[in-house]
Structures are given as C-alpha cells and as structure tokens.
Amino acid sequence: MxxxxxxxxxxxxxxxxxxxxxxxxxxxxxxxxxxxxxxxxxxxxxxxxxxxxxxxxxxxxxxxxxxxxxxxxxxxxxxxxxxxxxxxxxxxxxxxxxxxxxxxxxxxxxxxxxxxxxxxxxxxxxxxxxxxxxxxxxxxxxxxxxxxxxxxxxxxxxxxxxxxxxxxxxxxxxxxxxxxxxxxxxxxxxxxxxxxxxxxxxxxxxxxESPDRNLPFRAPDAAARAIAGHLLEFLCHEVKMGRLPASLLPIQSGVGNIPNAVLGSLLDGPFERMTAYTEVIQDGMLDLLIAGRLQVASATGFSLSPGAAHRFNAEAAQFRDRVILRPQEISNHPEVIRRLGCLAMNGMIEADIYGCVNSTHVMGSRIQNGIGGSGDFARNAYISIFMTPSTAKDGHISTLVPQASHVDHIPQDVQVLVTEQGLADLRGLSPKQRARLIIARCVHPDYRPALSDYFERACAHAYGQQSPSLLTEALSWHQRFIETGSMRS
Structure with missing residues (x-):
C-alpha cells in the first residue's frame, strides 16, 4: 500500500x-x-x-x-x-x-x-x-x-x-x-x-526507492592530520614495545571527521591484515577494505558519504565476505569487545585535567548528541582513546578544562587523550600525574598558562590532594564563555 x-x-x-x-x-x-x-x-x-x-x-x-x-x-x-x-x-x-x-x-x-x-x-x-x-x-x-x-x-x-x-x-x-x-x-x-x-x-x-542520507566528510584539516599522526606514532610504539601485534587488534572508530581522518592515516601506516569490530563502517574504513589493508569489518551499519555510498552500492558484491552487519546489541556487546581486545578510538567534546571526558553536552546542559557506543567500547577496550582538536569556536573554547561540565566517561575508562598538540598516555598515572601530562601534551598554548596556574593553585589550596579542585573556579571557564562568548580571561 x-x-x-x-x-x-x-x-x-x-x-x-x-x-x-x-x-x-x-x-x-x-x-x-x-x-x-x-x-x-x-x-x-x-x-x-x-x-x-x-x-x-x-x-x-x-x-x-x-x-x-x-x-x-x-x-x-x-x-x-x-x-x-x-x-x-x-x-x-x-x-x-x-x-x-x-x-x-x-x-x-x-x-x-x-x-x-x-x-x-x-x-x-x-x-x-x-x-x-x-x-x-x-x-x-x-x-x-x-x-x-x-x-x-x-x-x-x-x-x-x-x-x-x-x-x-x-x-x-x-x-x-x-x-x-x-x-x-x-x-x-x-x-x-x-x-x-x-x-x-x-x-x-x-x-x-530512496537513498540513505549522510553528510560528506570534510577533507582533513591540519588539526585532524596532526591528531592522526600522533595516534599513528603511538600505535607503532605499542607494536614496538610488544603490547600490540603487528596487525594491531580489532579497530573501533567513532563517527566524524576526526575519526575518519585517523582511519585514512592507517592507509599509509605499516599495519597489514587489520580487522575491525565497530559500530559503523565509514569512508575511511571502506578505503581500507578496498586497499586490502583491512581483512574484515564487523559493524551494525554504514555511515558513508554520498560518493562512498554510490561506490559501495555499485561494488557491494566484492564486500560480501569481508563485511558483517550485526544487531547493535552484538556489535556493541561488552562481553565481545572485552574478549576481542578492541582498540577504541572516539571523539569527544571536552576533557578535564584528570581525564574525565564529556562526549555529549555543550556547557554542561545543552545536548549535542547521545553517548552512542563510546561507553560500550571505552570501558571494555584493550586501549581506550579519545580525540579532539584542542580548541573550538575559533579558539574561544578550550576543549581541555579545569573540570568537565558533564561527564560521560570517568578517568578509569580513559587511557589516552589526543589533540593536535600531542598525545597523553594516561595509563597507570595518578590524577595529579595525569593533569601535568595533559597540560603539557594536549592543551593549546593559548590556554596552557591559565590551566597550569589553576592546577598549581588547586594543589596548594584544595580541600584534598587526590584530585585537587577549586570548587569556586572549576567551572568558571564555561561560565565565562556563556557570559562573554570566550573562555579567555
């Protein structure tokens, strides 16, 4: 009918x-x-x-x-x-x-x-x-x-x-x-x-007879290329140290321009015979399949730009043995993610100096999107990685802040943070050690002095010293943006 x-x-x-x-x-x-x-x-x-x-x-x-x-x-x-x-x-x-x-x-x-x-x-x-x-x-x-x-x-x-x-x-x-x-x-x-x-x-x-509609991915900008470079260097180091096999472990990638750029960088990396156990197959993963670098990709759906969707439809038969689409309760199942040892790579809105990650809310109360599967993968991954440029809104927002305005991922589930400034490997570090590393490696130079000053004053005057916080200042950067349009003091 x-x-x-x-x-x-x-x-x-x-x-x-x-x-x-x-x-x-x-x-x-x-x-x-x-x-x-x-x-x-x-x-x-x-x-x-x-x-x-x-x-x-x-x-x-x-x-x-x-x-x-x-x-x-x-x-x-x-x-x-x-x-x-x-x-x-x-x-x-x-x-x-x-x-x-x-x-x-x-x-x-x-x-x-x-x-x-x-x-x-x-x-x-x-x-x-x-x-x-x-x-x-x-x-x-x-x-x-x-x-x-x-x-x-x-x-x-x-x-x-x-x-x-x-x-x-x-x-x-x-x-x-x-x-x-x-x-x-x-x-x-x-x-x-x-x-x-x-x-x-x-x-x-x-x-x-109607096409799926996904927005095209932007060409990687300098920040995306830098993030991809830092992450590629990290993965190579993990292989060298014997913590990852030469083919890596199954890849999970969130959706978006930054994760797609990271997938694109794997085309030029040294890793062969890779696999993916993820939520979605996007353009970068399709390119890896076509190039033969990715042997198999398991997901629950596609998230392809219009051009990539047209190409997939025209050549879908060649992917039948290398693409598996499952119910999302299976593609995202914690039991399977933990068993396979996935490498979880997801975007974020902001993180604080102790490694709390906000994936969903802008300025604490405005929803941008849902948590999606990032929590399913981050808590159960072999390595949990979150990525973002260090600033947003033409530099008026720092994505590394004294305290996250909303927390989707607690520090225990966040192992690696990456911005275009650098990469912070947080595994095994105390909260104060994490803070010093995040400030040194990930924060934009425009915000690094202010964040360093906040942290040192918190260490001197906070109620406790496990995760030092100045309660009257912790969310002041967000309030300043709401009032003035910039986090800059």
Whole structure:
C-alpha cells in the first residue's frame, strides 16, 4: 500500500520503533507520511505525538520530518538531527540517552514499556516471509520481535548484494538464561542472514526507492592530520614495545571527521591484515577494505558519504565476505569487545585535567548528541582513546578544562587523550600525574598558562590532594564563555 495508508496504522500517543543507524537503513516514506498526518491533525486542533525509538541517528525524512511537525513526544537512544536537538534543548521533547548496547535488552526486559509499531526498512522480502536487512541492522530484530504490529518498507535503492552480509544472532536471552556469545574473531558468523518476522504481525508493505542520507566528510584539516599522526606514532610504539601485534587488534572508530581522518592515516601506516569490530563502517574504513589493508569489518551499519555510498552500492558484491552487519546489541556487546581486545578510538567534546571526558553536552546542559557506543567500547577496550582538536569556536573554547561540565566517561575508562598538540598516555598515572601530562601534551598554548596556574593553585589550596579542585573556579571557564562568548580571561 502507499505510505499514507501505512502511516494510518500509527495511533496518537503510541510508541514506534524505527529502523536506522547513523543515516543508513532508516524508513523514508512512512515517517514523512506520518509527519504530514500529524501536521493535518495539529491544524485541525487535535493533539498528535508519538514516542520514537531507533537504533541511533537517522535522516531528515525521519527525525527531521517528525520534528518539523512537532510530532515527537519522546526520543531514544541517540540523535544528531539539529531540529530534534533544538527541541530537546528547549524542553519541547523528552530524550533518554543510553548506551547503545543496552537498548535492545532494556526493551526486551520491558523496562521501556510496550512497543506498539515497528517501521523497518529492508532490501527485500524472501519467499518464506523472512526479511533481508538493508544498510543497517541496529535494533531491528528487537523491534520486530517486540512490536504488536510491523510496517515494512522495501527500498529498491539498497543494493541486492547486501543479502548475505548480515548476521542476525537469535541466541540472546534474559537473565538467568543468558549464555556466552560465541564470537571469537571479528569475522565469525554466529547467526542468520535475515530477520524472522511473523507474517500475521505485518500490517503494511510499502515500496520505496530512496537513498540513505549522510553528510560528506570534510577533507582533513591540519588539526585532524596532526591528531592522526600522533595516534599513528603511538600505535607503532605499542607494536614496538610488544603490547600490540603487528596487525594491531580489532579497530573501533567513532563517527566524524576526526575519526575518519585517523582511519585514512592507517592507509599509509605499516599495519597489514587489520580487522575491525565497530559500530559503523565509514569512508575511511571502506578505503581500507578496498586497499586490502583491512581483512574484515564487523559493524551494525554504514555511515558513508554520498560518493562512498554510490561506490559501495555499485561494488557491494566484492564486500560480501569481508563485511558483517550485526544487531547493535552484538556489535556493541561488552562481553565481545572485552574478549576481542578492541582498540577504541572516539571523539569527544571536552576533557578535564584528570581525564574525565564529556562526549555529549555543550556547557554542561545543552545536548549535542547521545553517548552512542563510546561507553560500550571505552570501558571494555584493550586501549581506550579519545580525540579532539584542542580548541573550538575559533579558539574561544578550550576543549581541555579545569573540570568537565558533564561527564560521560570517568578517568578509569580513559587511557589516552589526543589533540593536535600531542598525545597523553594516561595509563597507570595518578590524577595529579595525569593533569601535568595533559597540560603539557594536549592543551593549546593559548590556554596552557591559565590551566597550569589553576592546577598549581588547586594543589596548594584544595580541600584534598587526590584530585585537587577549586570548587569556586572549576567551572568558571564555561561560565565565562556563556557570559562573554570566550573562555579567555
């Protein structure tokens, strides 16, 4: 049926589980039709909002369209849409940010409440009624299992060669019946290539032909190249010291321009026969696969620029044996991450001198995005690395501060910090040793004297000396930015 008829199955106040992960594999037609219906209801003076669950971020036809219609009451677990962000930060929308590995288990345990409708994009429906996933898996298995009714979008834009890349694991169970996940290497396949779906739950099938929408990655600037260089030097040193094998350990990379630049630098590095166990396959990882430097990449979805997505669709068959797409509760599962010994490389908004990392909030209270999978990987990685340029907003913000205005990752989960200024290996250091190293290696020269002065005065006058802090000054840099537009004194 058409998208408008399918959207009519979604009732006001209901909870809808949508497919999608970082702008790939999300439904396009039904959410837009639902947004149009919501706008018409609002124009008639009737309230209409829904609760939206996804895998992670989606695209403008989903989050953007529903936000423009003021149709989202509640959103989880991750967002990057600017209009949704605005409505969250102005209190118009409730938002629950949680680790991506925890979403499916919490839904299955009933902690999130009932799921009324699943709207899932697939690339095909098999003759036995099973569903061939599209360019992301995300939480789709759980949405299909838990929802009272299912709406399927079959997107002909997605490559037919995707079939066979997916590994849908049906071995999860709730406590006390859980058993180990039998993944010993990133390339292990332990599940099925398609989603199981009870045909009686399917109330609509909508055919579409619409591309995934991800923004193009910027060409690496000087800061990104410097960060990549510092990290490459560090990895080479770890291999030399015998702490990493010559092929490294499985790579995990967050999404964004800096992580993508770091992946690009591995093309010129000395490492061969690498593997990846990560959330998303972005342009830099696709380049490593094409060059043969990366043997296999396991993820839950793609995050490809338009050009890279076009290339992948044209050549998808060559990747079928080297790309595995899994449910995000498996791609991000702490048990598997710890077993494989992943190298976690993620971006951040800011860090403080003791190694607390803020990944989500600007000036303490404005959400920028969710925590995503960075917590899943950072706490369980073999080495946990966070990266950012040392300044933002044309130098008016220092990303290294006396105290983080919001903490997503505690110092025990942060082992390495990298900016274009340098790299600080924090493993085995006390808080004061960490502070001196971060100030010396990572802070921009414009802010280094002020941060050194703060730390020395804190050591002299703080209430205690384990992690010295001047409580009346610790967040003064953020307050100064809010009042004047600059952290500079």
């Amino acid at each position: 058409g998208a408008a008829d399918a959207a009519a199955f979604i009732a006001p106040g209901s909870t809808v589980g949508m497919s999608g992960f970082t702008g790939s594999g999300y439904p396009k037609a039904v959410p837009m039709a639902l947004a149009a219906r919501i706008e018409a209801e609002h124009a008639a003076g009737r309230p209409f909002q829904v609760r939206v669950w996804t895998g992670a971020s989606t695209g403008p036809e989903l989050d953007g369209a529903l936000a423009r219609a003021h149709g989202i009451e509640f959103r989880l677990p991750y967002n990057s849409d600017p209009l949704v962000r605005e409505q969250i930060n102005t209190g118009q929308m409730e938002y629950f940010d949680l680790h991506l590995s925890q979403v499916a288990p919490m839904a299955a345990q009933g902690f999130l409440g009932p799921l009324d409708t699943a709207v899932i994009e697939v690339s095909a429906i098999a003759s036995d009624g099973s569903l061939v996933p599209s360019s992301s898996v995300g939480n789709n298995k759980t949405w299909i299992d838990q929802a009272r009714q299912v709406i399927v979008e079959v997107n002909r834009w997605q490559s037919a060669a995707l079939e066979g890349m997916h590994d849908i694991y049906y071995g999860t169970a709730l406590p006390p019946h859980r058993v180990p996940i039998p993944i010993l290497k990133p390339g292990d396949r332990v599940g099925e290539p398609r989603f199981r779906c009870d045909p009686d739950k399917v109330v609509a099938v909508v055919e579409t």
